[in-house]
Amino acid sequence: MMSGRFGGVLQCHLRFYQLCGFHTLSLPLKDWQRGGEKSWLLRGWAVCLLVAFSAVTLLVFTSNEEYLYQGDRFGQVNDGLKFCFAELAVVSIYAESLCRHRQLARFFSLYASLHHGPALGLWQQWRQHARYLIVFYVLAVTDLSLLALFWDQQIMTKHLLLFWTTFQPFICAVHLRNMQFVLHLELLRQQLVQMEQELALLADYSLFASTSATFVGFEDYVRRRLRQKQLQFGRIYEMSRCFQEAFGYSILFVLLTIYVRVLVDCYFMYYTLYQGINEKDYYMLLPGFLQIPAFIQVSQSCMYLVKRIAYRLHSIVARNSIGSSPLSLQIQNFSLQILHQNIRIHCLGIATIDGYLLTRIVCAISTYMVFFVQFMPKLTNFSN
Amino acid sequence: MSQPTPLVQPLLQQFQQLFFLSKLVGVLPQDLESFRTKNVLEKSSRGMWYLLGTIVAYVALYNFLIISFGEEDRTLKASQSTLTFVIGIFLTYIGLIMMATDQITALRNQSKLGELYERIQVVDERLYRENCVVDNSRLHVRIRLMIVLTFLFEISVLMATYIKLVDLTEWIAFFWCISAIPTFINSLDKIWFAVSLFALKSRFEAINATLDELVATHAKFKAWQSGAETESELILDSNSPPQYDSNLEYLYKELRGMDIGSAKNKVSPIAHSMNSFGESIKTPQKLRKTMVNMAHESELANPAKVEEKLNNLCQVHDEICEIGKALNELWSYPILTLMAYGFLIFTAQLYFLYCATQAQAIPSLFRSAKDPFITLFVLCYTSGKCIYLIYLSWKTSLASKRTGISLHKCGVVADDNLLYEVVNHLSLKLLNHSVDFSACGFFTLDMETLYGVSGGITSYLIILIQFNLAAQQAKDAIQAFNSFNETASLIGAEMENGTFSFTSTTLSPTN
Numbered sequence: 078m079m080s081g082r083f084g085g086v087l088q089c090h091l092r093f094y095q096l097c098g099f100h101t102l103s104l105p106l107k108d109w110q111r112g113g114e115k116s117w118l119l120r121g122w123a124v125c126l127l128v129a130f131s132a133v134t135l136l137v138f139t140s141n142e143e144y145l146y147q148g149d150r151f152g153q154v155n156d157g158l159k160f161c162f163a164e165l166a167v168v169s170i171y172a173e174s175l176c177r178h179r180q181l182a183r184f185f186s187l188y189a190s191l192h193h194g195p196a197l198g199l200w201q202q203w204r205q206h207a208r209y210l211i212v213f214y215v216l217a218v219t220d221l222s223l224l225a226l227f228w229d230q231q232i233m234t235k236h237l238l239l240f241w242t243t244f245q246p247f248i249c250a251v252h253l254r255n256m257q258f259v260l261h262l263e264l265l266r267q268q269l270v271q272m273e274q275e276l277a278l279l280a281d282y283s284l285f286a287s288t289s290a291t292f293v294g295f296e297d298y299v300r301r302r303l304r305q306k307q308l309q310f311g312r313i314y315e316m317s318r319c320f321q322e323a324f325g326y327s328i329l330f331v332l333l334t335i336y337v338r339v340l341v342d343c344y345f346m347y348y349t350l351y352q353g354i355n356e357k358d359y360y361m362l363l364p365g366f367l368q369i370p371a372f373i374q375v376s377q378s379c380m381y382l383v384k385r386i387a388y389r390l391h392s393i394v395a396r397n398s399i400g401s402s403p404l405s406l407q408i409q410n411f412s413l414q415i416l417h418q419n420i421r422i423h424c425l426g427i428a429t430i431d432g433y434l435l436t437r438i439v440c441a442i443s444t445y446m447v448f449f450v451q452f453m454p455k456l457t458n459f460s461n
Numbered sequence: 462m463s464q465p466t467p468l469v470q471p472l473l474q475q476f477q478q479l480f481f482l483s484k485l486v487g488v489l490p491q492d493l494e495s496f497r498t499k500n501v502l503e504k505s506s507r508g509m510w511y512l513l514g515t516i517v518a519y520v521a522l523y524n525f526l527i528i529s530f531g532e533e534d535r536t537l538k539a540s541q542s543t544l545t546f547v548i549g550i551f552l553t554y555i556g557l558i559m560m561a562t563d564q565i566t567a568l569r570n571q572s573k574l575g576e577l578y579e580r581i582q583v584v585d586e587r588l589y590r591e592n593c594v595v596d597n598s599r600l601h602v603r604i605r606l607m608i609v610l611t612f613l614f615e616i617s618v619l620m621a622t623y624i625k626l627v628d629l630t631e632w633i634a635f636f637w638c639i640s641a642i643p644t645f646i647n648s649l650d651k652i653w654f655a656v657s658l659f660a661l662k663s664r665f666e667a668i669n670a671t672l673d674e675l676v677a678t679h680a681k682f683k684a685w686q687s688g689a690e691t692e693s694e695l696i697l698d699s700n701s702p703p704q705y706d707s708n709l710e711y712l713y714k715e716l717r718g719m720d721i722g723s724a725k726n727k728v729s730p731i732a733h734s735m736n737s738f739g740e741s742i743k744t745p746q747k748l749r750k751t752m753v754n755m756a757h758e759s760e761l762a763n764p765a766k767v768e769e770k771l772n773n774l775c776q777v778h779d780e781i782c783e784i785g786k787a788l789n790e791l792w793s794y795p796i797l798t799l800m801a802y803g804f805l806i807f808t809a810q811l812y813f814l815y816c817a818t819q820a821q822a823i824p825s826l827f828r829s830a831k832d833p834f835i836t837l838f839v840l841c842y843t844s845g846k847c848i849y850l851i852y853l854s855w856k857t858s859l860a861s862k863r864t865g866i867s868l869h870k871c872g873v874v875a876d877d878n879l880l881y882e883v884v885n886h887l888s889l890k891l892l893n894h895s896v897d898f899s900a901c902g903f904f905t906l907d908m909e910t911l912y913g914v915s916g917g918i919t920s921y922l923i924i925l926i927q928f929n930l931a932a933q934q935a936k937d938a939i940q941a942f943n944s945f946n947e948t949a950s951l952i953g954a955e956m957e958n959g960t961f962s963f964t965s966t967t968l969s970p971t972n
Contacts, residue, residue, distance in 0.1 A: 304873060308873055311870060403878055403881075406878060406885065410869070410872055410873070410881050410884060410885055414866075414869040414888075416892060417862070417865035417866050417868075417869060417888065417891075417892070418869070425908055426859075426908030426909065427908045427909065427911050427912050428909065428912050441916065444920070445919075448924070448927065451927065452923075
């Protein structure tokens with residue numbers, strides 16, 4: 078029944094994340110409370126992948142081959158930094174998918190409880206998840222086509238070959254995890270949108286009732302509807318908390334990894350241009366550039382919707398609101414509840430994922446680039 | 462709640478080992494005897510003198526350390542950039558400043574600290590009367606763990622430094638262990654803060670758990686009352702049939718006049734809606750009556766009684782917030798210095814690590830930076846201390862904010878007008894009365910601060926490294942220039958003859 082509700086498109090994408098070892102609940106999502114019998118298999122698979130990734134990192138740092146940039150110490154440290162953060166991110170991702178599956182299960186059980194209605198057709202499902210699907214496929218296609226272009230255009234040196242074959246899997250894992258965040262937030266956002274629409278409906282209706290005509294029991298009806306919405310909002314908030322608990326650490330490390338990678342690649346881009354080296358791998362950071370805004374956009378729209386919900390709530394007309402009419406009391410209560418249950422998507426409280434974070438990231442990258450540009454002549458002189 | 466045997470176990474009972482240890486090394490001046498017998502922190506003048514004595518002793522020892530190990534630093538100024546030298550001098554003393562701040566603050570807070578724990582005791586009793594028991598018994602395990610970790614870090618850093626970096630043949634090497642004193646004293650002091658904060662957090666959590674339990678029992682009660690099969694179904698409250706929504710949508714369309722053309726819409730929307738709302742308009746009064754009969758089943762069903770309980774819980778919540786603020790106040794300067802110390806030492810250690818990899822001399826007190834693994838250990842220790850305090854403050858603040866959420870759950874589940882009024886009132890109160898921790902008001906102790914601090918550390922590190930590079934290059938250039946001049950003058954002397962060649966050869970060794 079649940080699998081029917083969730084729809085094939087969502088199931089299919091969750092299956093894909095299962096393959097990556099990010100989603101350790103068995104599908105179809107029905108007995109999420111116990112995790113299902115296949116979940117042991119999935120967790121084992123996640124452990125295998127984690128071991129494989131860690132082995133690659135170990136190889137990179139211990140081997141004498143030219144995995145990291147060997148030109149100068151600074152470049153080498155930068156490359157090492159990229160690998161360090163990627164490894165941290167991978168560890169946090171798999172540790173979370175191994176240990177936090179209960180929160181994830183709760184997320185989906187809450188989603189199932191909120192998401193009722195008839196099963197949708199394929200096209201409707203596509204429309205429902207359109208935002209996520211567009212972001213996912215556009216970014217995936219960009220990534221793959223740039224990779225193909227790189228493979229085609231670049232004359233491979235040994236260093237480039239070694240570096241990209243070891244580093245690209247990390248990039249893929251981190252980007253896919255980011256897409257998983259987007260998917261979950263998109264589910265959250267859909268619930269918020271639905272709630273906002275329903276409240277708007279109630280507001281319109283109460284306006285009509287207050288201006289034109291009313292009838293006995295109308296206020297009580299609206300009040301009961303509002304109470305139901307309050308319960309629903311509580312559940313949506315709980316969903317956001319589960320999301321936070323299930324993904325908190327990996328949000329932090331995935332964002333950090335993408336950030337460090339973009340920064341280091343910007344440095345190397347400038348370096349290759351400065352030295353006139355014929356390496357065109359820097360345009361590979363374009364998808365990395367796009368990953369952070371994709372995540373920020375959906376998270377910001379979630380937080381924005383909460384404000385819209387409060388606005389819609391207060392546009393419900395409660396007649397004789399001077400006295401303590403039950404309806405106005407209920408509205409006050411809901412409004413206070415929204416103030417308390419303010420949905421805020423953040424990475425472990427360190428930064429709220431909104432547009433401001435993007436501004437800060439861009440500022441930081443440009444500042445560091447200025448430093449690096451200053452650095453470059455000194456470093457090259459020094460190494461000479 | 463009579464006096465001789467307290468209702469609840471005093472919190473300080475868990476602190477015994479920590480107190481004896483801190484008393485011994487001079488972190489707290491309070492009276493040992495009264496703590497042992499009555500588990501209270503009392504002012505003691507003897508303790509004060511002892512503590513002052515330890516401060517003087519530590520400062521003297523540390524200065525002795527600096528002087529005895531500082532001989533190699535004399536050459537540092539000549540050989541290295543002034544920057545490294547100045548940073549070294551400044552940071553050598555910041556550990557000492559931090560330790561002195563801790564101890565002097567402990568002296569200042571002598572009597573206030575005892576009052577704080579008495580207030581917590583009162584809170585515990587009030588919570589106990591609301592059937593909300595806080596379990597203190599695990600606290601001493603936490604304290605022991607922290608002490609063990611502190612010892613582990615201090616000793617391993619010391620041992621590693623002894624093995625790898627200190628010349629053991631000299632008798633002075635023994636005094637290297639003095640270098641661990643300031644951080645050790647500081648860690649002990651911070652364990653007091655951290656564990657007290659944790660105790661406050663668990664009190665907030667106990668309140669939240671009590672409220673959540675009220676909700677759960679009421680939901681069960683309601684489920685039993687309405688005869689719903691499963692509890693979850695009622696919590697979800699999905700009592701609206703699907704066509705209900707479509708009716709509303711239909712109504713909405715009518716109101717908007719979207720399908721004006723169709724004849725069906727001529728039907729008066731009001732009459733229609735009355736029918737569609739007809740979902741057996743459950744008379745709330747009837748439900749309420751049956752609930753009152755079952756008052757013993759769920760507390761939330763009795764608004765008057767539950768009002769009192771909610772009021773009490775909120776008052777306790779307020780009191781815990783106040784205690785939190787007082788706690789923060791007591792430790793505001795030590796925390797500020799700790800954060801400053803953490804920031805500076807983190808930056809300096811990394812900078813000196815860089816210097817060491819470039820084979821440059823570094824201040825002798827930062828010799829642990831010569832080895833990357835010891836550096837990693839030191840950094841873990843320092844940052845672990847800072848981050849744990851920040852994390853705990855943030856979590857406590859979050860737990861205090863969650864009470865409002867649990868309160869609203871109570872209101873919504875009970876669905877009673879009187880209770881809504883109570884909840885609205887209390888919820889406003891909670892909104893205005895939240896606890897936020899800060900270091901003297903300079904910055905709040907939440908995770909956002911970490912973002913700023915880590916950004917600051919990387920920026921400063923890059924700037925410092927740039928300066929260092931520039932200084933090195935300037936030095937190289939000067940050297941190159943000098944040697945060039947030297948050779949030039951030598952060649953010039955060769956080209957001339959007699960007395961000049963003699964002077965140049967005598968001069969060159971002295972250069």
